[in-house]
Amino acid sequence: MDKIEHIVGEDEKNARIDKVAAGLNEEWSRTQVQEWIRAGLVKVNDKAIKSNYKCMPGDQLFIEIPEPEPLDIEAEDLGLDIYFEDKDVLVVNKPRGMVVHPAPGHLSGTLVNGLMAHCKDLSGINGVMRPGIVHRIDKDTSGLLMVAKNDMAHEKLVQQLVDKSVTRKYKAIVHGIIPHDYGTIDAPIGRDQKDRQSMAVVDGGKHAVTHFQVIERFKDFTFVECVLETGRTHQIRVHMKYIGYPLAGDPKYGPKKTLDIEGQALHAGVLGFVHPRTDEYMEFEAPLPEGLQQLLKLLSKNN
Template sequence: MKKIDIKEEDLGNRLDLVIGLKYKDLSRNKIQTFIKNGDILVNNLKVKTGHILKDGDLVTAIDLGIKEEIIYKAEKVNLNLDIIYEDDDLLVLNKPKGLVVHPASTYDGITLVNGLLYQVDKLSTINGENRPGIIHRLDKDTSGLLLVAKSDLAHKRLAKQIANHEIDRNYYAICYGTFKESTGTINMPIKRDPKDRLKMAVVKDGREALTNFKVLEQYRNHSLLELSLITGRTHQIRVHLSHIGHPILGDQTYGPRKFYGNTGQYLHAFRLSFKHPITKKFMTFETKMPDEFLEAIKDIS
């Protein structure tokens, strides 16, 4: 049996739809037939095609002729990654905008993983050979601090911290519109958009999602925000701000049809705080606001 990788954004969705998103070479009818015949199992049990995936579900399948999610071995590429801290168990780097974190079925180009393999001698193996060291990720066009595990023990403990919401992540964002309030919390559930399976959306029966925000500056028609994640849903900040009428500048997915610039959303992870998984020391790292932000602020002021 082959294990099928189930991600956080898949939870709360139908099994047949999730399989269809991962393996586009299979028709929905074929997938449903496989499930009905017990060729795709959840926790080693036959389930209905509409089974809703839950945290901890193990999805496996016999050889269905499904293409492997990653069909190549990630190679070493010199990306001159900006590693701002490193020890025997972990590293923290400043990811540039425009760089995908790891390869996937929908992307087989150069990723941050290629750069890690070139610059780092040891990476955790828990997530497989195409995602070595990867504990969490940032969207392609979101820049900023990313935590990477070098040992498997550090990986397990850091992943547990993430699951328990014990790692603090703070972001800068430039968004449309101005605010009456100076601070607030957006508490709106998120799941895959029923109308567009490639996007996430605020949906009543979605998973709990909380984002804190603080208004740092207001301009004519825009605002500079500091945001912190209480939960870590896919595209959470982008979806939340768009839903309340303040989409992020440059966001080509959740922003206005005519978007600003051509480099993607102005979202930067500038602060990362966590407890070292081995030494237990509390650590905080920060980066300065990107030059691109400063240039955009001049433009919108």
């Protein structure tokens, strides 16, 4: 069972303990944290507390994270598009519409289901629900992902993500015409206080930096390349909305009136990293999926 310790800061004074704890990890919901509190897994200064406990600066918060419940995840032959594979690493081009890993209520058809059919050796660091998964992209985002086939590879690839040395370039279609050719968005991202299912640029959020370059301008849209310096949840989607150019088709962060596509027009086209065993830099590129290519042709016709 993993344990996390957090010292409450001045900016968290008088905040509820469940809110503070949920803010420590983007994947934790407040409801989930409240269950942990009821189970005695969350303590302040070595004492059990209730969810409405108001934090004070200097409080020591301890969280014991329970092991995920084992799920019966079936291996499925999904015809994965494998770009590279050896005994340590696998690079796969995930199609649009595919979820990366299983979750309660969604146990089949995911990338993990396909990986389990493709190879039996995947790292176990992220537990039974996410074997081999080092990083993720959203369901409706297509593109390249690196997968660890053992724990050594997993740890070294994650460290590269922490060190911001992984190359991650995305292509996106956004609403509006961006007037400048280049830009950098440096704005912290955290849970949207008005909608806990969404992320937003918020004070006290996690450091997030996205660089972008205009590839082509259309009548009402712009085709851009975005380069991630950090990897926060929904980072490109949140950042482009923040500067007034939300992604086309984005059901969560974009306008209701948008292009007729299912999900955001976003593709993780370039992935580069240092091989965990050989120390050789490797870079892969996946072309835009057919649907986005057709969309660009349509926009070009309407120019």
